[in-house]
Amino acid sequence: MGWTRKDLLTMQELEPAEMGLILDTAASMKEIAGREIKKVPTLRGRTVVNLFYEASTRTRTSFEIAGKWLSADVVNWSAAGSSAAKGETLLDTAKNIEAMSPDVVVVRHGAAGAAQLLARALKCAVVNAGDGAHEHPTQALLDLLTIREKKGHLEGLSVAIVGDIAHSRVARSDIHGMKKLGMTVTVAGPPTLIPPFVQELGVKVSHRLEEAIADVDVIMMLRLQQERMTGGLIPSLREYARYWGLSRATLAGARQDVLIMHPGPVNRGIELAPEVADGPYSVILDQVANGVAVRMAVLYLLVGGRTQL
Amino acid sequence: MGWTRKDLLTMQELEPAEMGLILDTAASMKEIAGREIKKVPTLRGRTVVNLFYEASTRTRTSFEIAGKWLSADVVNWSAAGSSAAKGETLLDTAKNIEAMSPDVVVVRHGAAGAAQLLARALKCAVVNAGDGAHEHPTQALLDLLTIREKKGHLEGLSVAIVGDIAHSRVARSDIHGMKKLGMTVTVAGPPTLIPPFVQELGVKVSHRLEEAIADVDVIMMLRLQQERMTGGLIPSLREYARYWGLSRATLAGARQDVLIMHPGPVNRGIELAPEVADGPYSVILDQVANGVAVRMAVLYLLVGGRTQL
Amino acid sequence: MGWTRKDLLTMQELEPAEMGLILDTAASMKEIAGREIKKVPTLRGRTVVNLFYEASTRTRTSFEIAGKWLSADVVNWSAAGSSAAKGETLLDTAKNIEAMSPDVVVVRHGAAGAAQLLARALKCAVVNAGDGAHEHPTQALLDLLTIREKKGHLEGLSVAIVGDIAHSRVARSDIHGMKKLGMTVTVAGPPTLIPPFVQELGVKVSHRLEEAIADVDVIMMLRLQQERMTGGLIPSLREYARYWGLSRATLAGARQDVLIMHPGPVNRGIELAPEVADGPYSVILDQVANGVAVRMAVLYLLVGGRTQL
Numbered sequence: 001m002g003w004t005r006k007d008l009l010t011m012q013e014l015e016p017a018e019m020g021l022i023l024d025t026a027a028s029m030k031e032i033a034g035r036e037i038k039k040v041p042t043l044r045g046r047t048v049v050n051l052f053y054e055a056s057t058r059t060r061t062s063f064e065i066a067g068k069w070l071s072a073d074v075v076n077w078s079a080a081g082s083s084a085a086k087g088e089t090l091l092d093t094a095k096n097i098e099a100m101s102p103d104v105v106v107v108r109h110g111a112a113g114a115a116q117l118l119a120r121a122l123k124c125a126v127v128n129a130g131d132g133a134h135e136h137p138t139q140a141l142l143d144l145l146t147i148r149e150k151k152g153h154l155e156g157l158s159v160a161i162v163g164d165i166a167h168s169r170v171a172r173s174d175i176h177g178m179k180k181l182g183m184t185v186t187v188a189g190p191p192t193l194i195p196p197f198v199q200e201l202g203v204k205v206s207h208r209l210e211e212a213i214a215d216v217d218v219i220m221m222l223r224l225q226q227e228r229m230t231g232g233l234i235p236s237l238r239e240y241a242r243y244w245g246l247s248r249a250t251l252a253g254a255r256q257d258v259l260i261m262h263p264g265p266v267n268r269g270i271e272l273a274p275e276v277a278d279g280p281y282s283v284i285l286d287q288v289a290n291g292v293a294v295r296m297a298v299l300y301l302l303v304g305g306r307t308q309l
Numbered sequence: 310m311g312w313t314r315k316d317l318l319t320m321q322e323l324e325p326a327e328m329g330l331i332l333d334t335a336a337s338m339k340e341i342a343g344r345e346i347k348k349v350p351t352l353r354g355r356t357v358v359n360l361f362y363e364a365s366t367r368t369r370t371s372f373e374i375a376g377k378w379l380s381a382d383v384v385n386w387s388a389a390g391s392s393a394a395k396g397e398t399l400l401d402t403a404k405n406i407e408a409m410s411p412d413v414v415v416v417r418h419g420a421a422g423a424a425q426l427l428a429r430a431l432k433c434a435v436v437n438a439g440d441g442a443h444e445h446p447t448q449a450l451l452d453l454l455t456i457r458e459k460k461g462h463l464e465g466l467s468v469a470i471v472g473d474i475a476h477s478r479v480a481r482s483d484i485h486g487m488k489k490l491g492m493t494v495t496v497a498g499p500p501t502l503i504p505p506f507v508q509e510l511g512v513k514v515s516h517r518l519e520e521a522i523a524d525v526d527v528i529m530m531l532r533l534q535q536e537r538m539t540g541g542l543i544p545s546l547r548e549y550a551r552y553w554g555l556s557r558a559t560l561a562g563a564r565q566d567v568l569i570m571h572p573g574p575v576n577r578g579i580e581l582a583p584e585v586a587d588g589p590y591s592v593i594l595d596q597v598a599n600g601v602a603v604r605m606a607v608l609y610l611l612v613g614g615r616t617q618l
Numbered sequence: 619m620g621w622t623r624k625d626l627l628t629m630q631e632l633e634p635a636e637m638g639l640i641l642d643t644a645a646s647m648k649e650i651a652g653r654e655i656k657k658v659p660t661l662r663g664r665t666v667v668n669l670f671y672e673a674s675t676r677t678r679t680s681f682e683i684a685g686k687w688l689s690a691d692v693v694n695w696s697a698a699g700s701s702a703a704k705g706e707t708l709l710d711t712a713k714n715i716e717a718m719s720p721d722v723v724v725v726r727h728g729a730a731g732a733a734q735l736l737a738r739a740l741k742c743a744v745v746n747a748g749d750g751a752h753e754h755p756t757q758a759l760l761d762l763l764t765i766r767e768k769k770g771h772l773e774g775l776s777v778a779i780v781g782d783i784a785h786s787r788v789a790r791s792d793i794h795g796m797k798k799l800g801m802t803v804t805v806a807g808p809p810t811l812i813p814p815f816v817q818e819l820g821v822k823v824s825h826r827l828e829e830a831i832a833d834v835d836v837i838m839m840l841r842l843q844q845e846r847m848t849g850g851l852i853p854s855l856r857e858y859a860r861y862w863g864l865s866r867a868t869l870a871g872a873r874q875d876v877l878i879m880h881p882g883p884v885n886r887g888i889e890l891a892p893e894v895a896d897g898p899y900s901v902i903l904d905q906v907a908n909g910v911a912v913r914m915a916v917l918y919l920l921v922g923g924r925t926q927l
Contacts (some may be wrong), residue, residue, distance in 0.1 A: 061667075355656070
């Protein structure tokens, strides 16, 4: 099959075959990162604009490297010091960027739906690099690529997603992707951080870490955002770390071949004990490496490969 | 004719033939933006430094894209966090940049005359990307390109420039360019925002919006800078918008083929009603697109085309 | 000989032959900066990440231009707004960057030893672009290149380094490099800014400027950091400038062929009188130009030339 969408906005809307196409493309892109000369001319003469309203050097850099290895021109448009700071609306900023003829706009924004808004307004491709607590599809895709690499397949696998489910676009995108690909998902965290009606997404809910991770193939630990630490949603950091942090002791009840994942950056000693973050089950750095490959695949499919591979 | 100047500093000093050369070059550069592969090797191995003392993602990006499409290496040197913040003088910073052998330095600075100062001190080409309330020549050139595209010619056309004339480098550059090319210019705005002696530039002055726009080919609405809103120069935003904002009602008295322009970013609901900014007369996004073409032309002429085309 | 190290961390650990190799390579790189087309394909497909925890547009730009002229992909990772600001450790940030497969990480950090820490943890090459008050080896190398260019050789020359020796990584790197290459070094400055035991580095100490500079080939004036000006280490700026600033009058006692150097940015009127900074003995801008050449050489040797030239 070929890629037909103009944009990549959510995991919720993707078909399993589309996810498979991105993952297969990413797997072949990953081979480029292993070369001494990491450069292919695929997107030469194409322009990618990183439009980031929230600071995220990590994700921005991943897209920037992905674009550059494909020979695209990459331009970083940060909201700080930009016309956004001068009161311009998101849509006006985006229309202005579009007038400069980019091929892809990668957008990170604090408001859910921001990427969708741009996608409707712009003729060029739009990639959602995180919109509020809504979705972050390339993160879910890099998670899936990492699991597939390590386990050889996805269907039938079970995943526990642990932490602040309520405010996590990573959790939301992961859940949509995993459910569609036939995986079983359990979400776990303190009641204040589990959204109501989350079961409607087809996931199980657990309120005990040991129970949630007891028999799963993958444990996905979420980052505890600093604002949650001070916002009254958890009694104290120490208590959160004790009940919801993954330590070597907690891990004793997990499978011997479990994968431990985290979208980064890690709060060491809070959601992950250092010996677990750096331990043998951790595939956190594989996730980062796969991030570049997934973003290369997405840029390639949106710009160059819209008809067929 | 060929291009002979080392720098592009002001519209005031350009001859009509030089403006024509830039506009013709820009028109042919614009064709590149329409291609699927937006890349020509013209400035390969040349280095452009964007030296911005005022934040302006929009203008900086326009120069950056222009440079990259021409295959130049583009380096952004922002004053924040730079040696400027450590007390270095503008001239010392510029001499340091020059020592790194750039071909062009594009400078945006809060002080009128900053670009001229650098041009005298540096052997490389200098482009004024806005110096205080003095000039912003590439903005005037993109305005002229847009008008010429839409109207087919420039000579004999009439323009109303509306708003904060006193503090606008855009107005100043536009007036110089338009007068030299045989256009008629009327400036309009509240008396506190019209500089004394402005008639000496050869423009008419109007203190009523409806009168100013009644019979012109082009209406150029200026951005009301936020500091003007709070600085006591206008009684209130509401009153400014009422008397000097362009709405569909005000437009009733204008020509049927009038062009509405704005240098951006637009304060929606203040100088432009949303339905006017997005309406059929608006060529605001054409201006943005032409900005890249004009900057490509300027970089090309300064670096590559100084002898002849 | 060929280059064998994975990293460039300190002048202290380099052998004289290694310094010679870098300087010779830089001298041939410098020829590229003199060309109209400043671009060689040497590092095409290689990725350089500038990881700067301290703002330094000057040094960052020098590395960026060096990388781009060699056709490398250069990515700027600034700590502000990055995951560092979200509480991630330096090592976690670095491991994340490594997962994106860069060939070189250039690091500037406020803590002595930061570059060494990264070098041990990362498989890719690490360049120390300044770590606390420890070392800044590419600055010392560009100083050496400049002196060698002007004097024809290094061995046997005498240098006075003047100012805040105690807090200067530039002084430390220069001293190590110069001593190893057979040069004589005198450090001079107010007692509060001379570190105890500095003689153990094999330098002479002087507490009078006129005495220190009386009979040397090179005077290296250090920048007085602003925090030193307010931190009680000097009685007043005026007094510092009077006793430790280089003026035309002070220079009367120096050799006729003396070189005056400064790592920049200069505090005019403090450590250097304007007429001296811009005078005939000053080679400050040569230092800047040589900075790009040295960094090209270092990137080349670390990535491309590790086996032999």
